[in-house]
Amino acid sequence: MSNVFFQSKHALSSFVDLFVMKLGPSLFGVLASVYQYQWVYDSYFIPLALAMAMWSIIQSSILTPAERASYRYTNYNTNDEMDQCMTALRQSETVKQFSGEEYHSKRYREVLDETERTADHHKWVVEVVKRGSRVIHQLLHVIGTIMCLRLLARGHMKSSDVLFFLGHFQVTYRPLTYLVGLGQDVYNLHSNSLTLLRLIDNDNDMVESEDAPDSWDISEGTIEFKDVHFSYEKKTPVLKGISFTVEAGTTTAIVGATGGGKTTIMDLIARFYDVDQGSVLIDGVDVRHVKQADLRKSISIIPQQNHLLPKSIKFNIQYGTAATNMSATQDEVEGAAQKAQIHEKISSLAKGYETLLYQGGTRFSGGENQRLNIARGLVRPSKILLLDEATSALDMITERNVQNSINDGTKGKTCIVIAHRLPTIIHARQILVIKEGKIAERGTFAELKKIPNGIFKKMWEAQMKVAKERSDFDIHGMT
Numbered sequence: 001m002s003n004v005f006f007q008s009k010h011a012l013s014s015f016v017d018l019f020v021m022k023l024g025p026s027l028f029g030v031l032a033s034v035y036q037y038q039w040v041y042d043s044y045f046i047p048l049a050l051a052m053a054m055w056s057i058i059q060s061s062i063l064t065p066a067e068r069a070s071y072r073y074t075n076y077n078t079n080d081e082m083d084q085c086m087t088a089l090r091q092s093e094t095v096k097q098f099s100g101e102e103y104h105s106k107r108y109r110e111v112l113d114e115t116e117r118t119a120d121h122h123k124w125v126v127e128v129v130k131r132g133s134r135v136i137h138q139l140l141h142v143i144g145t146i147m148c149l150r151l152l153a154r155g156h157m158k159s160s161d162v163l164f165f166l167g168h169f170q171v172t173y174r175p176l177t178y179l180v181g182l183g184q185d186v187y188n189l190h191s192n193s194l195t196l197l198r199l200i201d202n203d204n205d206m207v208e209s210e211d212a213p214d215s216w217d218i219s220e221g222t223i224e225f226k227d228v229h230f231s232y233e234k235k236t237p238v239l240k241g242i243s244f245t246v247e248a249g250t251t252t253a254i255v256g257a258t259g260g261g262k263t264t265i266m267d268l269i270a271r272f273y274d275v276d277q278g279s280v281l282i283d284g285v286d287v288r289h290v291k292q293a294d295l296r297k298s299i300s301i302i303p304q305q306n307h308l309l310p311k312s313i314k315f316n317i318q319y320g321t322a323a324t325n326m327s328a329t330q331d332e333v334e335g336a337a338q339k340a341q342i343h344e345k346i347s348s349l350a351k352g353y354e355t356l357l358y359q360g361g362t363r364f365s366g367g368e369n370q371r372l373n374i375a376r377g378l379v380r381p382s383k384i385l386l387l388d389e390a391t392s393a394l395d396m397i398t399e400r401n402v403q404n405s406i407n408d409g410t411k412g413k414t415c416i417v418i419a420h421r422l423p424t425i426i427h428a429r430q431i432l433v434i435k436e437g438k439i440a441e442r443g444t445f446a447e448l449k450k451i452p453n454g455i456f457k458k459m460w461e462a463q464m465k466v467a468k469e470r471s472d473f474d475i476h477g478m479t
């Protein structure tokens, strides 16, 4: 990715350099010379000038399609392959788990060889064009000199003019050769720019609205979905007409089968994507009509997947306040860790909160990582808290404790909780059951449990059955 970025960034600066600094002056030089041939010497020289121009065009066009393709090939494929190799390095655990070392080192060697081969090919073509150009130049020079000598013999030209012409020929030729070189630059630039456009196309950043206010804050935290339709890929609708309201300061739970679109709903609130139809409103304002930074600064997301950074534990929790320059104090960091039931574990480490994660430091279990993630989400000052399966990796007792502290710590905040384990959402103001991109059922826990043959009722009964079988969970205490 960084490789692509730097190459593409280079394309942008080359664009300015190429068109402003090089192409303009060179074209001017050539046109001025042709003008001089016409008026100062003789129109006989026009064919010569044209021959030179033709040659420069031929030169440009014999930068063969193969050569261009090879440059693009190097640019696209090796970037993709290189990115894959880099990802493999970063995901070294996955590589180890699936014994992928041999595969990746082989691919890496192949990528390097390929890069070298295409670079050699590219160099070879450039060299041929350069040498060929020199030969043709000499030839044109000789033709020009013969023409001058013939005109001199016939008395149409003075010897001083001949000398002047030969000097002038050099002056004309230089900008022409320069233009040929620019032809190559244009192709390379085109190729790099395509890469940049591809990068921009892939970028998920939403376009800021032109009429967005300079600054905007979530005041109450009411969330409203109005007939929202959304798809990641055109032909596969993911959300098909979702409408609901989460009153400020209340909790709404979302449940449903995997792949139903629950995480997508959360992503639309923080505007990681734009809806295809309908709207997402916060405090009555369409999220597309405010600046993304303003929208996200008061939303705290505890995602389904843990993304911890190879830094200290403190940094990882503090990162919840990255938008305010890591403003969380040590006390706030510890407070959040306590709520997430991870403070004791951290305190038991020799370096406590300064312990490094990964990179020669410690490694947490899945559930511990998840609790760090929760601490990071809780330390963030926010009006809206979105929890996506935030406690799924915890054992039931820890989950209940964490859930209780989340409930205590989030009083007054608007919460949306995605959960698979239904006991954790008993107290939600409303529960939405999502099925294949639609709200199939909605209501309170008690209401949903009563719907005959209802999805929620079935989920609940299935979970109760499992819990009873395991008898590690006091289901009666929860109902």
Ligand SMILES: Nc1ncnc2c1ncn2[C@@H]1O[C@H](COP(=O)(O)OP(=O)(O)OP(=O)(O)O)[C@@H](O)[C@H]1O
Binding pocket: 232, 233, 238, 256, 257, 258, 259, 260, 261, 262, 263, 264, 265, 304
């Ligand atoms: N970035 C993406 N690009 C393309 N398709 C996606 C993307 N993210 C999700 N999807 C697809 O959209 C659908 C809904 O995904 P989503 O993550 O919202 O489901 P979910 O209800 O959260 O599932 P789970 O319970 O497994 O977390 C799925 O079919 C998924 O494959």
Ligand SMILES: [Mg+2]
Binding pocket: 262, 263, 264, 304, 388
């Ligand atoms: Mg999900």
